[in-house]
Amino acid sequence: MLSKSSAKAFFLTGTAVCVGAFLLLTLDTLKQIPKQTNEQTMNESVIRGKNLWDKNNCMGCHTLLGEGAYYAPELTKVFERRGEGFIYAMLTDPQGIYPGQRKMVKYDLSDGEKKDLIAFFKWIGEMDLNGFPPKPDLVKPN
Ligand code: HEC
Structure with a gap:
Protein backbone atom coordinates (compact mmCIF):
# COMPACT_ATOMS: atom_id res chain seq x y z
CA MET A 1 0.00 0.00 0.00
CA LEU A 2 1.17 3.59 -0.63
CA SER A 3 2.37 5.54 2.35
CA LYS A 4 0.59 8.81 3.04
CA SER A 5 3.45 10.88 1.60
CA SER A 6 3.76 8.82 -1.59
CA ALA A 7 -0.04 8.93 -2.07
CA LYS A 8 0.17 12.71 -1.76
CA ALA A 9 3.07 12.87 -4.27
CA PHE A 10 1.16 10.56 -6.63
CA PHE A 11 -1.90 12.79 -6.42
CA LEU A 12 0.04 16.04 -6.91
CA THR A 13 2.09 14.71 -9.82
CA GLY A 14 -0.98 13.24 -11.52
CA THR A 15 -2.90 16.49 -11.10
CA ALA A 16 0.02 18.57 -12.43
CA VAL A 17 0.43 16.34 -15.50
CA CYS A 18 -3.31 16.45 -16.29
CA VAL A 19 -3.54 20.24 -15.80
CA GLY A 20 -0.45 20.67 -18.02
CA ALA A 21 -1.94 18.49 -20.78
CA PHE A 22 -5.24 20.34 -20.54
CA LEU A 23 -3.55 23.76 -20.84
CA LEU A 24 -1.41 22.67 -23.79
CA LEU A 25 -4.42 21.25 -25.64
CA THR A 26 -6.41 24.44 -24.90
CA LEU A 27 -3.59 26.60 -26.29
CA ASP A 28 -3.33 24.37 -29.36
CA THR A 29 -7.09 24.71 -29.99
CA LEU A 30 -6.96 28.50 -29.60
CA LYS A 31 -4.08 28.63 -32.08
CA GLN A 32 -6.10 26.71 -34.71
CA ILE A 33 -9.29 28.80 -34.48
CA PRO A 34 -8.24 31.71 -36.78
CA LYS A 35 -7.23 29.28 -39.54
CA GLN A 36 -10.25 26.99 -39.19
CA THR A 37 -12.71 29.89 -39.16
CA ASN A 38 -11.03 31.77 -42.06
CA GLU A 39 -10.91 34.80 -39.79
CA GLN A 40 -9.44 36.95 -42.57
CA THR A 41 -12.61 36.62 -44.68
C1 HEC B 1 -40.52 30.07 -35.36
C2 HEC B 1 -39.40 29.28 -35.78
C3 HEC B 1 -38.39 29.90 -36.73
C4 HEC B 1 -37.65 31.04 -36.57
C5 HEC B 1 -37.65 32.00 -35.39
C6 HEC B 1 -36.79 31.14 -37.74
N1 HEC B 1 -37.02 30.09 -38.58
FE1 HEC B 1 -36.03 29.72 -40.32
N2 HEC B 1 -37.16 28.06 -40.61
C7 HEC B 1 -38.12 27.59 -39.74
C8 HEC B 1 -38.68 26.34 -40.27
C9 HEC B 1 -39.75 25.49 -39.62
C10 HEC B 1 -38.00 26.10 -41.49
C11 HEC B 1 -38.20 24.90 -42.45
C12 HEC B 1 -39.02 25.34 -43.61
C13 HEC B 1 -40.39 25.62 -43.16
O1 HEC B 1 -40.98 24.73 -42.57
O2 HEC B 1 -40.85 26.76 -43.38
C14 HEC B 1 -37.07 27.19 -41.66
C15 HEC B 1 -36.20 27.30 -42.76
C16 HEC B 1 -35.21 28.24 -42.88
C17 HEC B 1 -34.25 28.28 -43.96
C18 HEC B 1 -34.14 27.29 -45.11
C19 HEC B 1 -33.40 26.06 -44.57
C20 HEC B 1 -33.35 24.91 -45.54
O3 HEC B 1 -32.42 24.09 -45.45
O4 HEC B 1 -34.27 24.79 -46.35
C21 HEC B 1 -33.44 29.37 -43.71
C22 HEC B 1 -32.25 29.82 -44.56
C23 HEC B 1 -33.91 30.00 -42.50
N3 HEC B 1 -35.00 29.29 -42.04
C24 HEC B 1 -33.35 31.13 -41.95
C25 HEC B 1 -33.82 31.75 -40.80
C26 HEC B 1 -33.27 32.98 -40.28
C27 HEC B 1 -32.10 33.74 -40.87
C28 HEC B 1 -34.00 33.29 -39.16
C29 HEC B 1 -33.88 34.52 -38.31
C30 HEC B 1 -33.88 35.81 -38.99
C31 HEC B 1 -34.99 32.23 -38.99
N4 HEC B 1 -34.84 31.33 -40.00
C32 HEC B 1 -35.89 32.18 -37.95
C33 HEC B 1 -38.50 28.14 -38.54
C34 HEC B 1 -37.99 29.31 -38.01
Missing part, protein backbone atom coordinates in the same frame (compact mmCIF):
# COMPACT_ATOMS: atom_id res chain seq x y z
CA MET A 42 -14.87 37.94 -41.90
CA ASN A 43 -16.06 41.35 -43.11
CA GLU A 44 -18.58 43.99 -42.00
CA SER A 45 -21.44 42.28 -43.81
CA VAL A 46 -20.77 38.96 -42.04
CA ILE A 47 -20.74 40.76 -38.67
CA ARG A 48 -24.01 42.55 -39.44
CA GLY A 49 -25.49 39.19 -40.45
CA LYS A 50 -24.43 37.66 -37.13
CA ASN A 51 -26.05 40.56 -35.25
CA LEU A 52 -29.27 40.08 -37.23
CA TRP A 53 -29.16 36.38 -36.41
CA ASP A 54 -29.01 37.25 -32.70
CA LYS A 55 -31.49 40.13 -32.78
CA ASN A 56 -34.19 38.12 -34.56
CA ASN A 57 -33.75 35.06 -32.37
CA CYS A 58 -33.28 32.69 -35.30
CA MET A 59 -31.73 30.35 -32.75
CA GLY A 60 -35.12 30.03 -31.08
CA CYS A 61 -35.93 27.51 -33.84
CA HIS A 62 -32.67 26.77 -35.73
CA THR A 63 -29.21 25.51 -34.81
CA LEU A 64 -25.86 26.83 -36.05
CA LEU A 65 -22.75 24.77 -35.30
CA GLY A 66 -25.17 22.44 -33.54
CA GLU A 67 -26.19 25.11 -31.04
CA GLY A 68 -29.74 26.39 -30.70
CA ALA A 69 -33.21 24.84 -30.89
CA TYR A 70 -34.03 21.64 -32.74
CA TYR A 71 -37.33 22.79 -34.21
CA ALA A 72 -36.11 23.91 -37.64
CA PRO A 73 -33.25 22.80 -39.97
CA GLU A 74 -29.56 23.04 -38.97
CA LEU A 75 -28.20 26.01 -40.91
CA THR A 76 -24.40 25.61 -40.71
CA LYS A 77 -24.21 24.35 -44.32
CA VAL A 78 -27.36 26.03 -45.63
CA PHE A 79 -25.42 28.15 -48.15
CA GLU A 80 -23.87 25.07 -49.75
CA ARG A 81 -27.12 23.08 -49.50
CA ARG A 82 -29.58 25.66 -50.79
CA GLY A 83 -27.65 28.50 -52.44
CA GLU A 84 -28.12 32.24 -52.28
CA GLY A 85 -31.37 32.49 -54.29
CA PHE A 86 -33.27 30.00 -52.13
CA ILE A 87 -32.13 31.59 -48.85
CA TYR A 88 -33.08 35.04 -50.15
CA ALA A 89 -36.54 33.77 -51.11
CA MET A 90 -36.95 32.02 -47.75
CA LEU A 91 -36.11 35.23 -45.90
CA THR A 92 -38.54 37.16 -48.09
CA ASP A 93 -41.62 34.93 -48.11
CA PRO A 94 -41.43 31.42 -46.59
CA GLN A 95 -45.08 30.75 -47.39
CA GLY A 96 -44.32 31.42 -51.05
CA ILE A 97 -41.95 28.43 -51.00
CA TYR A 98 -44.05 26.11 -48.86
CA PRO A 99 -47.62 27.41 -49.22
CA GLY A 100 -49.90 26.69 -46.30
CA GLN A 101 -47.74 24.09 -44.60
CA ARG A 102 -44.59 25.49 -43.06
CA LYS A 103 -43.71 27.41 -39.93
CA MET A 104 -40.80 29.72 -40.76
CA VAL A 105 -41.47 33.29 -39.64
CA LYS A 106 -41.96 35.93 -42.33
CA TYR A 107 -39.50 38.64 -41.34
CA ASP A 108 -39.63 42.18 -42.60
CA LEU A 109 -35.96 42.32 -43.62
CA SER A 110 -34.52 44.85 -46.04
CA ASP A 111 -32.59 43.76 -49.14
CA GLY A 112 -29.30 44.68 -47.40
CA GLU A 113 -30.22 42.73 -44.26
CA LYS A 114 -30.99 39.59 -46.27
CA LYS A 115 -27.64 39.93 -48.06
CA ASP A 116 -25.88 40.30 -44.69
CA LEU A 117 -27.54 37.13 -43.37
CA ILE A 118 -26.53 35.30 -46.56
CA ALA A 119 -22.92 36.55 -46.17
CA PHE A 120 -22.99 35.26 -42.57
CA PHE A 121 -24.25 31.82 -43.68
CA LYS A 122 -21.59 31.67 -46.40
CA TRP A 123 -18.84 32.49 -43.90
CA ILE A 124 -20.11 29.98 -41.34
CA GLY A 125 -20.41 27.32 -44.05
CA GLU A 126 -16.77 27.76 -45.08
CA MET A 127 -15.42 27.04 -41.58
CA ASP A 128 -13.33 23.91 -41.21
CA LEU A 129 -15.39 22.02 -38.62
CA ASN A 130 -13.57 18.69 -38.79
CA GLY A 131 -16.45 17.15 -40.72
CA PHE A 132 -19.41 18.64 -38.80
CA PRO A 133 -22.27 18.33 -39.55
CA PRO A 134 -21.90 14.72 -40.67
CA LYS A 135 -23.54 13.82 -43.94
CA PRO A 136 -26.49 11.51 -43.22
CA ASP A 137 -25.86 7.88 -44.06
CA LEU A 138 -29.04 7.48 -46.08
CA VAL A 139 -30.38 4.09 -46.99
CA LYS A 140 -30.83 3.87 -50.76
CA PRO A 141 -34.29 2.78 -51.91
CA ASN A 142 -34.30 -0.53 -53.83
